[in-house]
Amino acid sequence: MTESAKKAVYETKQLNLWYGSNHALKNIDLEIMENEVTAIIGPSGCGKSTYIKTLNRMVELVPSVKTSGEILYRGRNIFNHDYGVEELRTRVGMVFQKPNPFPKSIYDNIAYGPRIHGIKNKKILDEIVEKSLRGAAIWDEVKDRLNENAYSISGGQQQRICIARALAIEPDVILMDEPTSALDPISTLKVEELVQELKKDYSIIIVTHNMQQAARISDKTAFFLNGEVVEYDHTDTIFSNPSDKRTEDYISGRFG
Amino acid sequence: MRYIEQQTVVKRMNGRLIANSIFKYIFLAATLIALLALVILLYRIVTQGAGHLSIEFLTNFASRFPEKAGIKAALVGSLWLMLVVAPTSIILGVGSAIYLEEYAKQNRITTFIRMNISNLAGVPSVVFGLLGLTIFVRALALGNSVLAAGFTMSLLILPVIVVASQEAIRSVPGELRDASYGMGATKWQTIVKIILPAAIPGILTGSILALSRAIGETAPLIVIGIPVIIQFLPAGVMDTFTALPMQIYDWSSRPQQEFQTVAAAGIIVLMAVLLFMNSIAVIIRNKFDKRY
Numbered sequence: 284m285t286e287s288a289k290k291a292v293y294e295t296k297q298l299n300l301w302y303g304s305n306h307a308l309k310n311i312d313l314e315i316m317e318n319e320v321t322a323i324i325g326p327s328g329c330g331k332s333t334y335i336k337t338l339n340r341m342v343e344l345v346p347s348v349k350t351s352g353e354i355l356y357r358g359r360n361i362f363n364h365d366y367g368v369e370e371l372r373t374r375v376g377m378v379f380q381k382p383n384p385f386p387k388s389i390y391d392n393i394a395y396g397p398r399i400h401g402i403k404n405k406k407i408l409d410e411i412v413e414k415s416l417r418g419a420a421i422w423d424e425v426k427d428r429l430n431e432n433a434y435s436i437s438g439g440q441q442q443r444i445c446i447a448r449a450l451a452i453e454p455d456v457i458l459m460d461e462p463t464s465a466l467d468p469i470s471t472l473k474v475e476e477l478v479q480e481l482k483k484d485y486s487i488i489i490v491t492h493n494m495q496q497a498a499r500i501s502d503k504t505a506f507f508l509n510g511e512v513v514e515y516d517h518t519d520t521i522f523s524n525p526s527d528k529r530t531e532d533y534i535s536g537r538f539g
Numbered sequence: 540m541r542y543i544e545q546q547t548v549v550k551r552m553n554g555r556l557i558a559n560s561i562f563k564y565i566f567l568a569a570t571l572i573a574l575l576a577l578v579i580l581l582y583r584i585v586t587q588g589a590g591h592l593s594i595e596f597l598t599n600f601a602s603r604f605p606e607k608a609g610i611k612a613a614l615v616g617s618l619w620l621m622l623v624v625a626p627t628s629i630i631l632g633v634g635s636a637i638y639l640e641e642y643a644k645q646n647r648i649t650t651f652i653r654m655n656i657s658n659l660a661g662v663p664s665v666v667f668g669l670l671g672l673t674i675f676v677r678a679l680a681l682g683n684s685v686l687a688a689g690f691t692m693s694l695l696i697l698p699v700i701v702v703a704s705q706e707a708i709r710s711v712p713g714e715l716r717d718a719s720y721g722m723g724a725t726k727w728q729t730i731v732k733i734i735l736p737a738a739i740p741g742i743l744t745g746s747i748l749a750l751s752r753a754i755g756e757t758a759p760l761i762v763i764g765i766p767v768i769i770q771f772l773p774a775g776v777m778d779t780f781t782a783l784p785m786q787i788y789d790w791s792s793r794p795q796q797e798f799q800t801v802a803a804a805g806i807i808v809l810m811a812v813l814l815f816m817n818s819i820a821v822i823i824r825n826k827f828d829k830r831y
Contacts, residue, residue, distance in 0.1 A: 341721060346645055372723035379721070383714035386737060396722040399732070445718070452722050 289316045291355075292456055292486045293338060298352035300333060302345065307333050309510045311352070315503075317455075317486045320478060322501035322518065324494055326533070329507040331490045335458050338488065339375040340368045357455070373400060376449030380461045382441035384433035384448070389425050392433045392444055396452035411451050419447035420477050439470025446477065457481065459489040463496065475500050494534055498522045506530045584810075588803025596804055600770050601786065605797035610805055612769045613786035616685075617754055617812070619773050620782055623689025624696070624753050629746050631693065632700030636742075639701070640708040641730055653705075660698035667695040668762025676763050683764045686776040691759050696749040703745020707738040740827040747820035751813045757784040783809045 293315040300308035308330045315321050323331040336342040338354065340361060353360045361371055373396075384392050393412045402408060412429070416422040421443040425436065433444055442462060449457055459478070463471040478487055478500050491497050497504050498518060505515040506527075514521060514530045525531045599609020635656075643649040671691025681687035711734050719729040735742075760782055767789040773780040787809060790802035 339721065341717065344717070344720065368720075369723045369725055372721060377717075377721035379714060379717060381714060383712070383718045385715060385718065385733060395719070395724075395732070399719075399722065399724045399728045448718070449722070 289318065291315060292317045292357060293488075294353075294355040294358075296353040296355070298334075298337065298354060299350065300330075300337060300342070301349045302333075303347045307510050308337070311512055313505060313512060313515060315486065315488060318482055318484075319502040320482050320487045320489060320500055322497035322504045323488065323490045323507060324492075324497050324504060324533075325507035327492075330510040331507045332460055334507065335460055335488055335490050338456075338458055339372050339377055341372075341377065343368070373452050374454055375456045375458060376452055376454035378442070378446050378449055378457065378459045378462045381465050382438055382445050384441050384444050386432065386434065388430045389433050389436075389444060390429040392448050393451045396448060400452065415447040415451040416444075418450045418481070419443045420473065420480070421447060437470070439466050439473065442466055442470065442474060443477065446474070446481075450481075454485065456486045456488065459487065461490050461492060464492060471496075494522075506533060508533070584803050584806050587800055588805070588807045591800045591804035592807060597808070601768050601781075601789075605795060605801050608790070608798070608801045610783070610786060610808055612772060613781050613783045613805070614808060614812075615772050616769070616780035617783045619685045619776070619780055620689055620692065621750060621754060623685055623776055624692045625746075625750055627689060628693040628696050628700055628749065628753075632697050632746065632749075633704050633742055635697075635701050636704030636708055637730060637734075640705055641726065641734070656698050656701050660702060663758075664695055664756050665758040665762060667691060668759030670694065671759055672763045681777070683766065683779050684777045685773055685780050688760055688763060688765055688780070688782070689776070691763055692753040692756065695756065695759060696753050699749040699752070700742075700746050703749070704738070704742045707741025707745065708734060710741065711737040736827075740824045743823045743827075744820045747816055747823070751816045754782075754812060754816070755784055755809065757788050760785050761788075783812070 291314045293313070295311050295313040295315075298308055298311040299306070311334060323335060325331045333342055337350065338356075338361075342348055342350075350362065353362065355361075356371065356374070359366060385395060387395070390412055393415050394408045397408060397411050402411070413422060413426075416425060421440060424440060425444070428435070433441060436444070442465075446457075446462075463474050466474065475496065478489065481487060482502075489497075489501065501518045503516065504518045504521040506513045506521065506525075506529075508529055514525060514527045516526075520526075521530060522534055525534065596609050597614065598611055599607060600612050601610075602608045639649065639653060639656075643652075668691060671687060671694065675681045675687035675690045676683060679687075681690075715733050715737065716729060719733045720726075724732070765781060765785055766779060767781055767785055769779070769781045783805065787802050787805040790798045790805060
């Protein structure tokens with residue numbers, strides 16, 4: 284696919300965000316392309332998690348959050364009054380920092396999303412569960428224990444269950460907020476391979492602390508610092524030939 | 540230069556270890572004193588009342604004659620009372636807890652409300668009795684019925700249920716809410732499918748403990764004028780009735796020595812009911828207890 288044929292899923296225009304009086308995001312302009320992995324890197328407190336949570340408006344669960352500017356998702360401003368957050372979040376799945384399966388069976392975890400959106404037919408649910416678990420490359424490991432509590436499996440498996448759960452709502456975009464920070468290296472590798480696989484069908488935005496991870500798996504990388512986007516470019520360029528001194532300092536480990 | 544000298548540490552070690560074991564025994568003594576008081580109480584009640592316990596005691600109405608006196612009206616009356624108190628207080632209590640924890644915005648008004656609900660839990664029960672007398676018995680003209688007493692008791696235990704339910708709801712990890720909202724669930728779906736199932740052990744334990752308080756309370760019933768000697772069973776919530784603690788209070792205040800035995804037997808029945816309710820609470824907690 285050529286560069287020009289790809290469409291933008293997200294266009295962020297002059298986004299500002301405040302937590303009370305704390306100006307957490309400043310004039311963010313970013314265009315995120317479909318079927319790509321976009322990594323967001325930066326030191327702690329730079330606003331990268333805040334930004335990704337703004338993309339599905341989860342950030343609004345924090346009281347006293349104020350925003351200005353626009354985020355167009357597939358051309359529609361997600362802050363519009365007639366754009367319901369529930370509708371947005373069925374298009375945009377999210378995977379969190381800590382694996383957070385529900386205290387239910389593996390099956391019920393995956394079927395949760397489809398069920399809340401009104402699917403009751405057992406056969407269809409069965410198919411969705413299998414497809415999602417296969418999509419998250421964990422079907423073979425759990426297919427015989429679908430009725431076991433999701434807490435009975437390892438942390439790495441739990442995180443892939445959470446990815447499968449996000450896939451079950453058949454999203455367009457998957458947001459990942461440091462999905463491997465609580466996992467061991469082998470589980471991390473599995474999640475990374477999975478991300479590579481998933482980008483064929485989904486657009487993925489991943490926040491990560493781990494710069495090698497960003498370099499390994501992403502197509503584009505945005506470097507955040509103090510609530511601003513310092514640099515946004517192809518991952519190769521960011522890591523081999525950054526145009527901003529601060530990016531270079533950060534990726535070479537001089538701070539952060 | 541070292542700040543901690545090994546020799547001083549060794550010298551002080553003995554004193555520290557002694558203090559360590561002294562405090563262990565102080566706390567053990569505190570527990571034993573409480574336990575001893577309970578054992579003596581139980582022993583006295585059981586030795587005094589066990590002789591009077593019989594099937595007739597459970598199936599007879601109250602009587603002037605101690606040997607014929609039974610607890611039927613009070614036992615059935617207390618069950619009727621629970622029939623009103625349980626749904627009223629749990630629905631209202633859990634409802635307000637959900638509102639306060641999940642819907643209400645954090646501002647001065649809600650902080651004020653939260654604070655005062657905790658305060659209400661400490662208001663003496665006789666005050667709730669006066670409230671019930673004014674509102675339910677007189678203003679709403681419910682008389683000294685099961686309904687009036689039930690509503691009064693519900694008000695009495697409502698704060699306890701609200702606080703317990705709030706605690707239970709608050710202890711549901713935020714990550715579970717995030718996961719649910721992140722998939723496009725509405726607040727209501729998240730509450731019904733995620734938060735309540737996770738909070739239900741705490742909610743039910745708190746509610747049942749509150750209900751056992753209601754079943755043992757006497758003061759509000761006296762204030763709203765619940766009779767003691769009753770020779771019939773209530774047929775509905777608008778009928779008058781009597782309750783276990785009322786009956787026991789009446790028996791124990793009678794001059795005849797024999798009635799003390801009857802009162803003790805009544806206490807055994809009341810304790811059996813309480814024990815039964817508390818064990819339900821334990822069973823529910825164990826059944827629903829899930830790790831997350």
